[in-house]
Amino acid sequence: MKKLLKSREISSFLFLVALFLIVGIINPNFLTSSNIVACFNDSVVYIIVSVGMAFAIFIGEIDVSVGANLGFTATVVSCMLRDGQNWLLAFAVGIIIGALMGLFNGWGVAIMGVPSLIFTLGTNGVMRGMMYVYTGGAWVENLPAEFKKLYTNTLVGSISVNLTLTVLAVIAIHLLLKKTKRGRYFIAVGDNPAGAAMVGIPATQTKVAAYVICGVLAAISGIVFSSRIGFVTATSGSGYEMKAVAACVLGGISLSGGVGSVIGASIGAVIMASISRLLVFMELGSTYDNTITGILLITIVVADSLMQRNTAEKNRRQRLAARTLSGDKAKIGGGDHE
Amino acid sequence: MPEKALLNIKNIYKSFGMNAVLKGISLDLNEGEVLALIGGNGAGKSTLMKIIMGIYQHDKGEIFVRGEKVTSNKTSAALASGIYMVPQEPMLFPNMTVEENIVIGFEKKGSELHKELTELMTAVGWKLDLSRKAGSLSIAEQQMVEILRGLLRHAQILILDEPTSALTFDEVESLFRSVNELRAKGIGIIYITHRLTEVFEIATHVAIMRDGKIPVRGLVTEFTREMLVKGLLPPDAQEKEDTLKEQMKAIDYEHSRPVFELQKFSGYGFTDISLKVYQGEILGLAGVVGAGRTELATTVFGRDKVLGGKAYLEGRDITGLSTRQVIAAGLNYVPEDRHYHGLFKISDIAANTSSAMLGEKTMGRFLLNRKEEYRLTQKYVDDFRTKITGQAQLAGSLSGGNQQKVVIGRSLSTSPKLVILDEPTRGIDAAARGDVYSIIHELRNRGLSILLISSDMEEIIELSDRVMTVCQGRINGEFTGEDINQDKLMAASFGITEKKEAGA
Amino acid sequence: MNKSFLQKLKEFLKSWEMVLICILLAEFVVFGAANSKFLRPALLFNSMNDFMSICIISLFVTFVMITGGIDIQAGSIVGLTSIIIGVTWQDFGLNIWVAALLAVIVAALCGALSGFFVAYCGVQAMVVTLGGSFLYAGIALLVSNMASTASYQGISGFPDYFKILSKYKFFGVIPSQLIIFLILTVLAYILLHRTKYGRRIFLVGVNQKAAEYSGINSRLVIMSTYVLSAMSASVAGVVLTAYLGTAKSDLGSNFTLNIITAVVLGGTLSTGGKGNVVGTALASVVIGLLRFGLPLCFGVGTQYLDIPVGVLLLVVVVARSMGSHPTTANLIRKWKERGREA
């Protein structure tokens, strides 16, 4: 069973490998170690935001305000850094903004009981507007060089410090989710909310916590985003929400909640983050960007859903068939009831 | 009475919006007691239990556990104070394994818990694959997982909300054994059920809930079955049941033609089923839960693949037709699971009644004929004396019995020649059950053929002209007249009697 | 049927549509008071032209959401329609009406494809239509590459008799787009609330299993709603192309949020089973007028309009869920009881 659980992540990973190999066959330049590492390095923003989204999806909800959250945090933090504020203060402010947004979403969804898509759609709009109000529409430019270096610092070879930290954090989060009592609550709440209440799991608290985590991770990804891009525009982060959802789905997380892992989300994020890059190597140009994303997404979810349905159906039929079979035995052996 | 009651409930009130469900409930539970709580559908039994568990909050009143007043209204607090409830509908985590389901929420290490769990399972003697996903378990197995959860928690107060409604005979036996053992250990148990026989079998005390209050309670030994039935019914209810069996005219099989016939019919969950249902006959299909009768019915109804054999309705081959075609051919089915397969809860009663008629011209060609829909709905509401405030009432807000009447009404709306009723009175209170029985009789007397699937032997005996038993997916007995009695049916259902003996 | 007119009226006064009408009236009062220009029919009607596409699509996305699904691909079908009309008309020499018809057919196929995956393969609607929104936008871009004119030049110069579709003004003030919207609203209303097909949509949304046990082909019903919503998006695309006089592949790309907002604000349950075409129509107009009135009367910049629309959505959904929240429900009950005693 455990193996089966894992296989969803593994199949996503195999898919990623296949994708890279195909591009490598078309353009051998792609398969250099530095380029592959760069693919992963440049996926950090997506990984963080997708892991956050994964929390929202685990509990059976969704958060489409992560893009705006990312953009807004990036804007505020960058403005502070540009104006020479203390870094730690800036980061703290960013993370607090993210946490507050998460808390607000959590309040609306878990406590007020508003459908999550609708509620976060609303906060998304409000935050996008706030970005304009905050900057007046201007770009935030000229971030301190040392801040931008945070992104390029490497550890071993060309593997960036960011990537290393992110991977370690993802593994840690994964273990927390799977091994600790409270960690398991997130999946449990998504799996069966009413059942969670029966065994004393504080469903509301867990949901709010999931949103706060999602908000905080969106904020952190916003900070990484600005250190990577070096400037923040008024539309920064738009579209990230949908790409994060896509990443989660590609990584084997079910939108109905209770299924999947953050490792899967991370693998999905690498796929999503690499598409623009793959297209450059395939000499296809951004014209094909959307087409390929769409085909990837639909193919994977349809294949996955059909496969799951088949196994479920097979299991059911086996179970039912076993009943009549044991009936045969009963006839021959005179019944197995004592 | 001991000094400190395990559980002491004083004057609890609870309303949902305008619906006052509990109106001053008081109840005690002491160590080593099994308190059977009975009451009609919607009496508020589950609600009261959920309040004890801290899932709902009461509006007024007090709860004491071992003499201490409960101040926190959190489920975790209730669990910590040693209360565990096995809910009416199992609430497992379908994507987790059985083991994960049982141990979730424990602080202890996984390996320790695993050991405790396996010990516990050998102690109660239940076999379950711990690594299976809970979503793939049958309802009975899910119920077992729920009970194991409570046992592993060493609950001092165990609440079982209709635990046996989906269990097999064996499983019921072993459950009762465990209940007795637990009681011996001094655990207090609240046992909710609709089956009065169980009350006398397992309970030490009994309390009857009616109209948001507990008008009757006491030691089981102080009551007889009749007293309990009387206590359940509203004071002005009249005895309807007596008249039933006498009204039934015997079927003249010689001159009657079979309306419905199965020849060596096989599918997933059953094989080699051959049977005939005659005009105006009620054929009972008895068996234990899991015998494969629902599968048989749904496969005939076009919901699953036919693996072999033939089905005929009035001589017409209906094997493997789609549900829509089967309905059009003149067969309809009242599903076992009203909530998942039967009812449109947030639709009104009219829409519920007419839903199977939408293919018919009488309901309009393209535009919906509302007049016809109204007429149709009113006909069944009047015929069945369904209690509604108006056709616009939402079906979900009806009581269980009235919901069932609506679903039966729908199945008749298509003017079928044969209706398959699958557990028509499951989870329905005594009063509504009587209504449903008289409906079934009336239908029979009008010449409709009925295939009645039920796990309630009394029900089968009371209603059927002829009974066939199903065991592990096969027909293993046919009974008529005097042979239709508890002992024979039970024996056949559990596969103890061979077909030849039974037929003889 | 058996209800008196008064009863019906009473019910209507308590309905969600009534709330929307009140909000609509409030908009007229507030905006009208702030700037009387708002009330000038010519201006008001003209402004409606700018959000009619969203209104049109919302009507039929309501169908999808009643079945318990969601459609976030409608926006990209607008662009796909537009570019297909442009390319087939300009480069393949098709008659403009034939081109439009072709575009609607292609859109219907797109809707059918997504609907098939949702209904027959059991994939979550959100993911399928998310994929669809990428895919159809991508295809639109590929189609635009087939045009002989460089893609940056756009395709224009459509005949006047095509443009009149969206430009004509009845009595000199009422724009044809509004008429198209009203016709479609009536159509959608009849289809959803008066026909057997509409009833099936509701039943499937309430309980798909029970619908199947009633002999309803629930999968076909679900799939058909996606076809309908894609076709309505396509009609919006035709109207928008005629209105702008240019065919572009990215038209409608940011409609999604507005469409969903309109449907939800209109009272459709996002879990399915409940919804109302009239509510959606009213809600879409409420949003449109907000987007028109705020800049005109209060000088709010267009780029800030996401804030009031978002706030409106939040306030409405929170208020509505508060009504059904246990604590508030209790408060309301107590308040009512006190009223009765007094």
Added chain:
Amino acid sequence: QASEAVSVEGKTVAFIPKVTGNAFFESANDGAQKYAEEWGISVEYMGNSVAGAAEQVEVIHQAINTGVDAICISTVDAAGVSDALQEAKDAGITVCTWDSDANVTDRALMVSQGTPDTLGKMLVDMGADSLSKRGKDAAKDEIKYCWHYSQATVTDQNSWQVAGEAYIAENYPNWVNVAPDNYYSEQDSEKAVTVGAAVLADHSDVDLIICNDSTALPGQLQAAQNAGLDKDKISITGFASPNSIKEFCKAGLLYEWGLWDCQIQGAMGCYVAAYLAAGNEVKVGDTISIPSIGDVAVEANDCISEGAETADTNNGVVLLPERVVFDESNMEDYNF
């Protein structure tokens, strides 16, 4: 001739960018606002955060409804806004354009940053100069280069690229375009960096990247910086506002880049719009004297788009007097 021009004072101009939240347009607005105060006109900045024809039509209607005297617009799509601009004209509003033109019949004057030929040549020249500065011989070496800008659907950027290619074919036949289909990043900063990084990885031997888009240039530079490159390993140049590139220049990532003074352009656009709205009339060959900017001449439409007709009065093109190449020495003189 325009000696006794009617004063522009008190006129209201709607200043409409393609999209809000973009450094280029925001700077232009800053410029327009700054001068407007001096001239006594009021400039209202109206735009949508999404660059789309339908969105821009909504904004134009908003301008018409608000009752401005003139509109000065950078169009997203000339055909798409054509009818809306005609409506504006019908409502008695003067329509001028800047940066990105409308159909010549839909507007009076266009304040242009230059002809495609000028701008294409400027881009290539900056590239050749950057190459020389790092010791390459632009005229003889086999220079590998490519273009990276926003999208194939953006009119002006494409016309510069086409003109630039023609100029290269004529003057630098030794150059090789490694990606004739160009790279696009859709004015998305994140994509600009991703695509930029991919370009560098795929063509490790590319010598020159020309970014004729104000989002692509900083994105490409950031990608180069992230990859540890600098101006002596690769030449990157293009159009972007001085403020957005200054830090990169200081960090040694490029020698030079260019732009026209978009603040002046925005201001000029608003002025000529207000000028015509005030009732002044101009013909090709006339000069308009703009206070604190200088005299500008009205030229025929065909100077920016070949074969375009010019109406007798109030129709034509005003060219920006100068385009600037920024480098370390002069970049601090500009603040936009």
